[in-house]
């Protein structure tokens with residue numbers, strides 16, 4: 001048996017089409033949503049991510065600015081730039097691509113972004129609202145995973161979701177989001193991490209497994225019960241001399257073997273990745289509407 005593929009590219013396209021329609025409607029009222037994407041340094045993965053975010057803005061009719069700076073940029077310069085963007089009317093959302101060079105405090109940067117423009121959902125105010133289950137900007141990757149589950153017919157309500165990895169960008173916020181008593185949530189959540197003894201004991205009891213710990217092909221067939229839904233958040237480079245680039249990208253799931261037991265599985269690439277970008281567009285649209293008093 002082979003699992004159904006959960007097509008993140010297709011589902012993200014549906015969301016981007018919905019966003020585009022709302023953007024056109026806003027434009028007819030004279031409102032244009034705008035995103036500022038800030039990139040510091042030359043991390044190759046970050047460059048690709050920022051480019052794909054700007055392209056998605058173009059496709060959705062969202063105005064975008066990509067602001068690039070050298071890796072020796074001073075923290076004070078970046079904080080000043082963010083203050084300017086906080087006050088700039090054409091900018092509804094601000095995204096500072098992480099990770100940042102070591103001379104810059106990510107915490108200070110995130111706290112400087114106005115919570116109303118924090119389309120990444122990383123500001124402590126927005127994290128607090130998320131924890132309280134109040135309306136806010138949800139971090140794009142966990143938000144995208146929730147949408148991916150719902151739109152692929154795998155509502156997490158009443159299910160046992162086992163999350164691997166407690167990182168602040170994915171695992172930890174996802175555990176909060178899916179445990180709320182709300183639509184698209186209401187799951188029983190187990191959060192496994194480096195302190196967990198006997199991880200397979202938990203994954204074998206899971207209806208839904210989300211692998212987000214950043215370990216190449218960690219989740220193997222023997223850890224998954226037949227019929228589970230498997231979401232792979234990993235993006236890992238592994239050396240492969242047979243590839244042109246000398247490496248290939250694999251997820252946190254041993255895809256070829258897990259697909260033989262799972263009911264449904266996300267590919268890497270083409271699973272969670274495109275969803276993150278689609279939810280950023282949705283958050284930018286929401287920011288524009290909020291700032292104009294429409295929601």
Ligand code: GUN
Nearest residue numbers: 095096097098099120140
């Ligand atoms: N780096 C990895 N994921 C993300 C993300 O969702 N937002 C930002 N700003 N940086 C990231």
